[in-house]
Amino acid sequence: MHRRDLSDLGAHWLADGHPDPDRVWEEWNDEHGVALLPAGVRWDAVSMPQGRMQAVVEDMGPLAVDRCPILADLGSARAYVFVQPGTAAWTGAFAEDSVNVISEGSWLVASRPLGRQSRAGTWLVAPSATLRLASPEDLLASLRRTAGNEALPEAAACGMPCPDPAHHHACARSSFHCGIHRDTKRQGAETCSWTRRETLG
Template identity: 50%
Template structure:
C-alpha cells in the first residue's frame, strides 16, 4: 500500500489523484483498502475537503460546454447507474446552494468513487479525475453556467 500522509511532491504523479481523493477521509488507509477490495470502490465523505453539486449527466454535458477551460482540473464523478454527475466545489458550498434541478452534497453525505487512475466501476466513474493540479469549481461560475444551460434544456 502506498505511504499516506507524505507531501504531494513525493507522490507518484500517476497516483496523485488517488491520494487527493483519499485525503478527504478521516482514515485515508480505509479508502485504499476499499479500492483494493473486490468492489473496487470507496466511500468518500463530502463536507471535509470539498462538497459536490449533483445534476443529471445531460445537464453536466451542457455545463461542461459552457464552462470549457473553467472546468479544467475540476474533479467530476459520475454514477452511471442513476445518471448523475457530481462537480466538486469548496467545502461549505452545500450549505447555501439552491440552484434548481441540482442537489448539494455536503457534510453527512458520502460519494461512491472508483480509484482515480484505476479500474472504473459504473457506480463511481471519474469523468474527470483529480490529478497533480486539482482545483475545485468556483460556485459562482458554476451557478452562472447552470443558469445559462437552463434556457437550452
C-alpha cells in the first residue's frame, strides 16, 4: 500500500477515477510527483491556451469557476477546465483549433493537489472536498464570446511573498492562478501555501 494523504480529498477523488488507484498514489509519491489520470470517468476537460482561459474566467466571472478544478501545463502554457464526464464533446462543433476536448480515451499528467507541483501538471484551482465541475453550456457560451481574443503569452510567476518571515521566497505559480499561493520549490520537507486569491490578477 502506497502512502496516502487522508487530508487531500481532491487527490482521493482523482485517484478513485483510475482503474488502479494505488498506481496513482505510487506515481505521486515517486521522484517526479506526477500521475497519469484518465479522462471520461470522473471528469472531461476542455483544453485551451492559458491566456484564453484567463479571458474566459474574466468573462464568466470568478464565481462561475469557483472550486472548479483547472489544471495547467506551464511548459506549453495550456489550461484544462474540468467539466462533467461525457459533456465536453460539444466543443467538436466549436470551430477553433486552439480549443479541444480531453475525454474518454485521453489522459492528463497531474500533480497531487496538495503536493509538490510540477510544471507539467500544476493546479491553478485544485480539486477539494467542495469541488464542482464547470457548466459546459456556460463554458461554450463564454468561448464563443471570447473567440476574437488573442491568447496571452505565459506570464511571469505570481511573485506574492510568503507570509512566513523566516522564508525568503515567493509564490512561483503562474500569474493566471486563482487558487492558493504556493511555492514550487521545496522548503525543507514542506511546500508552503498561503492566502487564496479571490480573482485572477
